[in-house]
Every structure is written in C-alpha cells, then in structure tokens.
Amino acid sequence: xxxxxxxLLLFVLLMLVVAGFIGSQNSQLVLIxxxxxxxxxxxxxxxxxxxxxxxxxxxxxxxxxxxRLKWRISSLERKxxxxxxxxxxx
Numbered sequence: 486x487x488x489x490x491x492x493l494l495l496f497v498l499l500m501l502v503v504a505g506f507i508g509s510q511n512s513q514l515v516l517i518x519x520x521x522x523x524x525x526x527x528x529x530x531x532x533x534x535x536x537x538x539x540x541x542x543x544x545x546x547x548x549x550x551x552x553r554l555k556w557r558i559s560s561l562e563r564k565x566x567x568x569x570x571x572x573x574x575x
Contacts, residue, residue: 507532 508529515531517524 504533504536 511528511532513528514525515528517526517531
C-alpha cells in the first residue's frame with residue numbers, strides 16, 4: 486500500500502512540474518467568449534482551469550462507476566448467500 490501512495494505522490498509531483506513548464510511558456514492573453522459575457526485571461530490559467538475541470542469530471546464519473554459496481558457486488562453476494570443457505574430436508 487505504501488508503494489501505491491508513493492507512486493501517486495510522484496505522479497502528482499510530475500504533473501505539477503509539467504504544468505509549471507506549460508504555464509511558463511504560455512503567457513499570452515486570450516479572449517474567452519461565454520454565452521453572455523467575455524473575458525481575457527492568460528493561456529496558462531485557461532489551460533490549468535480546463536485541465537482541472539476535466540480531471541474533476543473524470544474522477545466523479547469514475548467514483549460513480551466504482552460505487553455502482555460495489556452496489557452490484559453486494560447485491561449479488563446477498564443473493565448468493567440466500568441461495569446457498571442449507572435446507573433441512575428430512
């Protein structure tokens with residue numbers, strides 16, 4: 486379990502370093518048009534925001550999928566337990 490945590494920490498640190506390099510190379514201002522408004526922001530900030538939104542959305546979908554699978558497993562285990570009860574046939 487410690488190895489998994491260490492690998493996760495190294496992955497997060499690697500992503501932060503890559504994000505730092507991308508942010509330092511993309512300092513241009515870009516115009517963002519929303520439906521009702523528009524704003525200017527640096528390209529690095531825009532990349533960070535869209536990446537964060539994408540990762541958050543993916544994590545939420547993954548958590549939902551895992552929870553649905555766990556619910557299905559527990560349901561099947563209950564059915565299995567009910568079916569495998571010994572019957573007293575005499």
